[in-house]
Amino acid sequence: MFSKACEYALKIMIYLSSVQSEGRLAGLKEVASSIDSPEAFTAKILQQLVRANLLQSLRGPNGGFRVVDRPITMLEVVNAIDGDRIIRGCVLGLDECSSVHPCPAHNNFVVIREQLKGVLVNTQLADLKDGVISGNSFLKV
Secondary structure, X not given: OOOHHHHHHHHHXXXXXXXXXXXXXXXXXXXXXXXXXXHHHHHHHHHHHHHOOOEEEEOOOOOEEEEOOOOOEHHHHHHHXXXXXXXXXXXXXXXXXXXXXXXXXXXXXXXXXHHHHHHHHHOEHHHHHHHHHHOOOOOOO
16 A cells, blocks of 8 residues: 555564553664665665654654654654655556546545545554554564
8 A cells, every 4th residue: 555665664664662661762674674675775764754844853862753742643654765656646646636637536535545544644644653552553573
């Protein structure tokens, strides 16, 4: 559904949020290892999340990455990595697709997109983190 980078970004955000709840930060190597992501790819995603003001990067011996101190939705993470194409883009990849000028599949996907957007807007990072901490959900098998 999302790009591989976006999938990793969501895992990164959940992982860092759970680590923060333990009162600590995590560095690149730990994050990459914990979500089974290549380090170089993880570094690029972390940079994007910092630029999107979803993460902070702290230097020094006790440094690492931390999630900013505010509620964050899944939609914010998805938009930071993949943009809003999943919500606004054409299913067939056409440049101009709207209710005024629809592609053949447009009307079939309007409801699905609205439902997906609702889920992304209403799902908070804190809720996902809580599932991992409680052991009800997992970041890797």
